[in-house]
Amino acid sequence: MSRLVVVSNRVAPIKEGKAAAGGLAIGVYDALRACGGIWFGWNGEVSGSAELQQETHGNITYATRGLSKRHYDMYYRGFANATLWPIFHYRIDLARYRREEYEGYCQVNRMFAEQLQPLLRPDDVIWVHDYHLIPFAEECRRLGIRNRIGFFLHIPFPAPEILTAIPPHNELFKTLCSYDLIGFQTEVDRQAFEDYIRREVRGLVDSDGSMTAYGHNFRAKVYPISVMPDEIQQTASRYKGRRNLIGCNAVGEPCQTIISVDRLDYSKGLIERFCAYDELLQRFPEHRRNVQFVQIAPTSRSDVKTYQTLRQQLETHAGHINGRYAELDWMPLHYLNRSHERRVLMGLFRAASVGLVTPLRDGMNLVAKEYVAAQNPENPGVLVLSRFAGAAHELSAALIVNPYDIIGMAEALDRALRMPLAERKERYESMMRAIRRADLNAWRDSFIRDLRGPSARTVRVERAIRAV
Template sequence: MGRLIVVSNRVATPTETKGSAGGLAVGVFGALKDTGGVWFGWSGDVVSETVANAGPTLEQDGAVTFATVGLTRKDYDQYYRGFSNATLWPVFHYRNDLARYERDEYAGYRRVNAWLAHKLVKLLQPDDIIWAHDYHLLPFAEALRAEGVTNRIGFFLHIPFPSPQILINIPPHEELVKSLCCYDLIGFQTDTDQLAFHDYIERHARGTVKPGGNVEAFGRKLRTGVYRIGVFPDEIAEQAKRYESRQHVMDLKQSLEGRKLIMSVDRLDYSKGLVERFRAFEQLLERSPEWRGNVTLVQIAPPTRADVSTYQHIRQDLEYEAGRINGRYSGLDYTPIRYLNQRYDRWKLMSLFRESQIGFVTPLHDGMNLVAKEYVAAQNPDDPGVLVLSMFAGAAAELTGSLIVNPHDSVGMCEALQRALSMPVDERQRRYEMNMAALRKNDLGVWRDTYLRDLRAVPLMKAAPNGAHGTGAGASRKTQDGAPDDAPAAS
């Protein structure tokens, strides 16, 4: 069995994979350890052109090689801040009103994908399989194919795939989907996402969709599938229990003075429905005066993409709403909302989840939302909290023991909070057991192993007539010194 080559926009460090890393890092690192392989991608550093043009930085951890490259300022601005996060992210989350499109940013996005592919080719072996992750890398397989790579190449989209009516707002939408069809296997989080892709193929790409998720379009045959990313619930439960007596938990319990606790943890992002969540909590305090002074919402929202103006605005809006609601309902010894714009270690979050009576997870759109799954897994089975979950989170299809809400309905969310706060223990236990059964059935290992099994089952491409093969030798034209004369240059 060949090595696994994982490609993602950011590469978790060896230290992160053993500590505070999230689901993707834990899942793919486990697979890499099993088969041996390479994790390739951006280091997170913005570097000079000289450094960017050097070979990848390699770090070994057992059978796993971490291979990272830096981006120049121009590439960072165009590929990452620009097309990835100012165009693709909002459109894929159904926020066309927040999206912008600039041709030079799209050109930079494609240029960086081609440049990354060229860097990876030199590390490939003939029997490697390649697994690329997320919206930053839609054209990555096409770039590898242009280098002559015939290895199996899979792609997994962690965010929603939008309906065709939304996607066509991106001017080069057809070019993007054509590039995406250069993958052998495309994985989606939900049936809805897969259906949206199939709908685009049939309506706009003049392609066909056959049983089993098989697609023919743009002269390519590929397979699609639904693979719901999960967590390792029993590991999370053990971790949450182990840390429930630590000082940070004791300090929180003491400060609550017997009040009920609602916990929310999200990146600071407009797709998470944070402002709507605050307003629903305000409705609770307004419509149920008995809860004033008796329930606290803790919202942890670590900053993200702080140099993107849209994220600066959401932070300002959230700070305003927290201040307004606290000004209205606070007392000398009571603050309704504790809004924390900072990062916490994952093990601390799991123990805080265990202490809370409600997990409040209400994104406007989300591919899966692992926080919802982590919240359930962290609960005390004897006295579990209740998950209030948005119908637009991918996790809602699995976590049927939750109270499912529409995040655009503040009164409906308020009513769910009221119900959760008053729910008897036997109903809470029954709902918790339903959700835990779902988590164990489709845990992180099932997601990873099922996807990789399907990718390995894909028939290999035939080598090009000129002898190009999957080692990365490539089919592109060569100059006298052996370098491709059409290789992209880092900018």
């Protein structure tokens, strides 16, 4: 079997027996371990050294390099996260465009392709991840690399009207068409991409999802990323260490818990969530002293002004809620800005009565699936989920809310806290069936199978021959 070469913005070597944190890491690590290969990308260091470093564990080679301060500012902080991230999350108001940052973004993609080229074998299959690396395939093609190259977008793909706010959008998405296979989280994302190809590029789209644009034939399909539900359930059921932190107030009285875990980001709807909890306590005073809200939100991109402002706003809201409602033996809101081990989070999920996952826009949101998978089947909690999370397309048995409707979210929280056991179990079982039907293995295996399969051009030629 040919090797798999994974290319992602950030690479952190995973050692056997040590749990990986995120869905991307878990999914691709198992695929690499099965067939052997390379994981290539940035090592997270900002330094003057661009030397490629290689580290091998078993049959996986981690090939990483640092970024200069200039490239970090242009490629990562600049075009990727100041232009693409807000626009792909429908926040044009927070986006900025600087031509030199776009040039730096393309330059880093070019350097990555040049450094990967000597490591490749002719039959390697290359799987590229996320918005940082949209031009990567075209840079590979310029170097003469003819390997099969697939791309998976982990974040939403917005409507054409939003995308065209990116000044070089035609040039940028022309490079995306150099991939053989493009994967999206949901049908909504894939349809938005198809609309862009039809309307902005005048490209051709076949009924099987294959497309032709800018002289390239490629396919675009939906591959919803997921979790390993049985593994999560085992981790959650075994963990006992900190479960006493939730489920009771300061004097040990029973207390229902609402839990949220997010990276500190404006796309997650954190301020709206705090406002909804405030509304819950105001409209339904019977929940006071009987419920607590735990929000875990590790800081991210702390050197970016927008994120600094968001953190200040959240601290203000948290102080307002606690100042207004707290009593000596009851703290209504616990707002934590540091990360926790995965096993701790799974234990907290299992003990929480409500999982509150309400992003303003999200590609998938694995926290929603993790919360469901962590539940006790005999006494499951309730998932309250934003309609704008990709997970809502699969987890329709959750209480689906609009995160812009503060009162509606408060009412959903009240319903979740009162929901009888029979209804909770019915909703839980429905969501678990959906998660098991399309787990992390299914996501990974289906993408790699399609990438290794016949190309869009081959399928098109074979169809033409059969028609004759």
